[in-house]
Amino acid sequence: MKNIKLSIAGLTKRYGSFVALHPTNLEVPEGEFLTLLGPSGSGKTTLLSMIAGLSVPDGGQLLINGKDVTYGAPYERDIGMVFQNYALFPHMTIAENIAFPLKMRKLDRATAMKRALEALELVHLPHVAQRFPKELSGGQQQRIALARCLVYKPSIVLMDEPLGALDKKLREHMQLEIKRIHREAGTTIVYVTHDQEEAMTMSDRICLMDGGRIAQLGTPADLYFRPRTPFVADFLGESNLFKGTVVASQGGQVKVALAGTQTELLATTEQPLANGAKVSVMVRPQNMAAAAAAQGASERFSGQLLDTMITGSLTKLYLKAPALSTAPVVLSFPTSIAKHDHALGSSLEFGWSSSDAVAVPETA
Structure with a gap:
C-alpha cells in the first residue's frame, strides 16, 4: 500500500458569511496525479492555496508526510509550485534558474548545477542550459518552470492552471509532456484546472468540486461513466439528460418515466433506486446512433434536425x-463526407442501447 502524502480532514475556509470551502476530507497517496476540477467559485483554488500555505484555514487539519502543517508556513511544507506565470529570472541562464532553489538551500554550486542539468534532461531540454528565458518559447519556459520545481525533489508538486496561457496545440503537447515527466519522476502532483478534457487526459483521479464541496472523487472513468449527480454528468463531457421518475427496478436496471411525456426508458444504475425516485437518464452523444445505424438500438426515437456542427474529428447533430x-x-x-448528408428540418431516426444509459439520482 502506498504512503499517504497528503491528508486533509475537515478543512474549511470562510470569508465573512461566505463559505468558500465546506468541511472537506481528502487523501492523496504517494505518486498520484490528482486534479482539482470545477467551475469558477467551486473551491478548488481555495483548497490548493491552503495546501500551499498561502491561505489560513478556519478549521480542520492538513498533514503532509504525516506532519501537521495546518498553520505552517509554505517553506515548512516540502512542496513545490508551478503557476501559469513561469516566473523565471530574466537575467539568469536557464541552468541558473533551475539551480536557484538549491542555492537558496545552501547546496554547493557544483552539485546544484549537476542537479539542474539532470532536471533539464528530465524535461528533454538539455541543450538550452546556457540560454536565457527570453530565448525560449512559452512551452519550453513552462517545462523549465517544472524542472525548477522538481530539482529539489519536493514531496508534493502543486500546479495552478499551468497551461492556461498556451494555445490549444501547445497545451495538448504539454499535457503529454507533464504526464511523461510525472510517470518518470514518480512525483505526487495536485493539479488545478477548469478544463474537463485536460483533467480527463492527465489525472489518476479527479476531485470534482462544486459550491465549496467535493461533488465526486474518482478515476476519470468513474466520473465519466458513473456520475453520482446530474452536475457531475453535465460538467464532465457532453451529455443528454432526460428527467424522470423511477417506476420499476430490477437488479442493476431501472425503468424511468420521463417528465411531461408518455415515454419510458430503461437505464443502468450502480446504486439502489426506489420507485418514485427523481432521476436524470444520462446518454452520451457518442453513444447515440442516427439513421440506419439506429435500427438495431433498443431505444429508438424520431426527431427533427435543428442544426449540424463539424468540430473537426467529430460531427454533432442537434435534434428536436x-x-x-x-x-x-x-x-x-466521427466526421466523414459520407455521413454529412442530413438536411436541416428533415426527420431522422436515432437511438441507443439501454446499457449505455445511466440513471443519475437528482440528489446524491
Whole structure:
C-alpha cells in the first residue's frame, strides 16, 4: 500500500458569511496525479492555496508526510509550485534558474548545477542550459518552470492552471509532456484546472468540486461513466439528460418515466433506486446512433434536425425530440463526407442501447 502524502480532514475556509470551502476530507497517496476540477467559485483554488500555505484555514487539519502543517508556513511544507506565470529570472541562464532553489538551500554550486542539468534532461531540454528565458518559447519556459520545481525533489508538486496561457496545440503537447515527466519522476502532483478534457487526459483521479464541496472523487472513468449527480454528468463531457421518475427496478436496471411525456426508458444504475425516485437518464452523444445505424438500438426515437456542427474529428447533430425532452438532443459521430448528408428540418431516426444509459439520482 502506498504512503499517504497528503491528508486533509475537515478543512474549511470562510470569508465573512461566505463559505468558500465546506468541511472537506481528502487523501492523496504517494505518486498520484490528482486534479482539482470545477467551475469558477467551486473551491478548488481555495483548497490548493491552503495546501500551499498561502491561505489560513478556519478549521480542520492538513498533514503532509504525516506532519501537521495546518498553520505552517509554505517553506515548512516540502512542496513545490508551478503557476501559469513561469516566473523565471530574466537575467539568469536557464541552468541558473533551475539551480536557484538549491542555492537558496545552501547546496554547493557544483552539485546544484549537476542537479539542474539532470532536471533539464528530465524535461528533454538539455541543450538550452546556457540560454536565457527570453530565448525560449512559452512551452519550453513552462517545462523549465517544472524542472525548477522538481530539482529539489519536493514531496508534493502543486500546479495552478499551468497551461492556461498556451494555445490549444501547445497545451495538448504539454499535457503529454507533464504526464511523461510525472510517470518518470514518480512525483505526487495536485493539479488545478477548469478544463474537463485536460483533467480527463492527465489525472489518476479527479476531485470534482462544486459550491465549496467535493461533488465526486474518482478515476476519470468513474466520473465519466458513473456520475453520482446530474452536475457531475453535465460538467464532465457532453451529455443528454432526460428527467424522470423511477417506476420499476430490477437488479442493476431501472425503468424511468420521463417528465411531461408518455415515454419510458430503461437505464443502468450502480446504486439502489426506489420507485418514485427523481432521476436524470444520462446518454452520451457518442453513444447515440442516427439513421440506419439506429435500427438495431433498443431505444429508438424520431426527431427533427435543428442544426449540424463539424468540430473537426467529430460531427454533432442537434435534434428536436419532444418524446424525450424540450431541450435539443445531441448526437455525435466521427466526421466523414459520407455521413454529412442530413438536411436541416428533415426527420431522422436515432437511438441507443439501454446499457449505455445511466440513471443519475437528482440528489446524491
